[in-house]
Amino acid sequence: MQIKYIADVTNAEILAFKQGIDHEVVTAFGSDLMSDVLAYVEEDTLLITGLINQQVIRTAEMLDLKAILFVRGKTPCNEVIALAEEKQILLMMTRESLFTVSGILFQHGLRGIKI
Amino acid sequence: MNTYEKDEKNVALKLHYDVANDDFSRAGEASSKIKKMLKQLAIDANIVRRVAIATYEAEINLVIHSNGGNIEVFIKSDRIEIYVEDCGPGIENVDLAMTQGFSTATNVAREMGFGAGMGLPNMEKMSDVFIIESELGSGTNIKMIVKYENV
Ligand SMILES: Nc1ncnc2c1ncn2[C@@H]1O[C@H](COP(=O)(O)OP(=O)(O)O)[C@@H](O)[C@H]1O
Ligand SMILES: [Mg+2]
Numbered sequence: 001m002q003i004k005y006i007a008d009v010t011n012a013e014i015l016a017f018k019q020g021i022d023h024e025v026v027t028a029f030g031s032d033l034m035s036d037v038l039a040y041v042e043e044d045t046l047l048i049t050g051l052i053n054q055q056v057i058r059t060a061e062m063l064d065l066k067a068i069l070f071v072r073g074k075t076p077c078n079e080v081i082a083l084a085e086e087k088q089i090l091l092m093m094t095r096e097s098l099f100t101v102s103g104i105l106f107q108h109g110l111r112g113i114k115i
Numbered sequence: 116m117n118t119y120e121k122d123e124k125n126v127a128l129k130l131h132y133d134v135a136n137d138d139f140s141r142a143g144e145a146s147s148k149i150k151k152m153l154k155q156l157a158i159d160a161n162i163v164r165r166v167a168i169a170t171y172e173a174e175i176n177l178v179i180h181s182n183g184g185n186i187e188v189f190i191k192s193d194r195i196e197i198y199v200e201d202c203g204p205g206i207e208n209v210d211l212a213m214t215q216g217f218s219t220a221t222n223v224a225r226e227m228g229f230g231a232g233m234g235l236p237n238m239e240k241m242s243d244v245f246i247i248e249s250e251l252g253s254g255t256n257i258k259m260i261v262k263y264e265n266v
Contacts, residue, residue, distance in 0.1 A: 034228030038168050039237045055175075055227045058143030062150065062167040064160075 001025055001110045003067050003090055006046060009108055010101045012069060012092040016081045020090035023066045027113045028105055030098050034059045041065070041113060046105075048098060052076040057083045066090060071098045119248045119256045121198055122189070128156075130188040134177040139227060142178040145186050146171040156190065158263075165261050166195050169241040172234040173199040173257060179224040180204075181255065193264070194243075199257040206249040213239065213247070 004021045007014060014021065029041050030048035037047060037059050047060055047068045057080060060068055067090040070076065075093055076084075084091045094101055106112075130152060132145035150167040170186055177184045177199065184201025206212045213235050220230025239245040244260035 032228060033231045035231040035233035035237065038172060039233050051228050053227055054140065055143060058147065058171065061147060062171045064164065
């Protein structure tokens with residue numbers, strides 16, 4: 001599913017690396033536990049999380065993830081946004097909860113990873 | 116063969132990074148540099164990924180659990196060897212520490228998204244060979260080998 005479409009249906013605001021908007025993710029994974037993300041995510045996955053610190057960007061970097069969706073209106077600080085720009089990772093933020101955006105995206109055909 | 120020992124033979128390239136404890140703002144920098152270097156060397160993406168995950172979890176452990184340490188990466192013609200050493204405090208029960216879900220992490224670590232007790236098991240999963248030795252009061256040494264070809 002294209003990032004542009006994801007941002008659209010979840011009412012998300014793009015915060016970093018807008019150039020990545022045409023990218024397509026294969027699956028999505030929602031978690032605030034970065035170790036779980038590192039342990040389970042294998043494909044080109046959208047990371048959905050309520051954590052907004054630098055380690056979220058680092059985690060995405062290690063896994064070559066291209067996009068992160070922050071939920072519950074959480075907005076990372078400028079330092080974190082700058083790191084994402086540098087690593088070419090698109091960041092977006094929605095006011096909805098993790099459960100709600102997951103439901104919306106699932107309804108639109110995006111699926112979770114295989115555990 | 117199952118004891119921690121640095122194998123200095125046939126090292127094409129050696130990387131060394133010091134990791135300070137409690138330096139949360141820089142946690143991940145060493146792994147980021149290692150990943151960048153391996154990519155530049157055109158090493159297979161899946162190998163790079165496994166090394167990146169293993170070094171990153173190791174680096175986070177150095178930051179949140181140790182008194183500081185270092186990560187060395189030996190790049191060889193058929194494998195990558197990762198050596199993680201720290202100067203304490205050591206692990207009381209290594210078998211317990213290797214169990215999924217076991218963690219003594221503080222709230223600060225949990226707020227960063229770590230402390231789920233998944234790090235060491237995942238490091239082992241990413242490696243073809245995983246050796247951990249630890250002594251309370253002196254420190255922890257971890258050796259991980261990621262082979263290009265799984266034979
Ligand atoms: N370098 C280290 N020095 C001391 N203790 C460690 C070190 N690495 C891991 N540990 C211990 O092993 C436990 C499990 O580690 P790990 O699987 O990475 O989970 P987590 O880091 O989420 O706690 C830690 O909570 C800690 O008690
Ligand atoms: Mg850990």
